[in-house]
């Protein structure tokens with residue numbers, strides 16, 4: 001137990017340092033680290049997940065995509081399994097946005113069970129955030145398109161976790177997408 005807590009705390013600290021200068025796109029400019037911590041909290045508090053690799057991957061899921069963190073660095077600190085999970089949940093930001101978004105839909109069903117859990121919780125957090133407020137610079141049209149796209153990703157992740165999927169469905173029903 002002590003080792004698990006040590007590793008989880010090391011991971012939260014690592015992500016907090018990496019995301020330290022980043023803010024969310026909401027009006028309050030919430031610190032970015034609230035997002036990965038919130039994704040991990042959805043997994044533990046709502047979905048009852050206590051699997052350490054899943055929780056570490058959820059905390060680290062945006063470090064490579066959005067900061068200077070490398071996959072080698074992730075492996076050095078957290079091992080090859082966590083590296084693989086973070087690879088699975090990382091978009092290639094060098095690709096054009098439409099290709100990147102299409103790849104998420106396409107790759108969802110091919111992901112490991114652990115990566116699927118992170119992807120579902122990540123979408124749930126972002127969609128709830130989108131219901132709460134419109135990110136800076138976004139139009140209503142962009143918000144609507146994001147909901148439609150996210151549903152396409154989630155539809156390819158189904159059969160992974162009933163609690164997360166039912167919470168996501170609640171969001172989609174509110175948006176009249178179901």
Ligand SMILES: Nc1nc2c(ncn2[C@@H]2O[C@H](COP(=O)(O)OP(=O)(O)O)[C@@H](OP(=O)(O)OP(=O)(O)O)[C@H]2O)c(=O)[nH]1
Nearest residue numbers: 023024025026035062091097122123126127129130135146
């Ligand atoms: N709802 C919401 N999202 C915010 C906010 N601040 C930052 N984001 C991030 O914006 C991304 C969605 O915006 P997009 O325009 O679709 O994507 P992009 O940033 O990758 O180009 C999500 O990241 P992502 O890693 O691209 O996730 P995903 O969309 O690929 O699942 C989300 O985490 C906020 O205040 N509200």
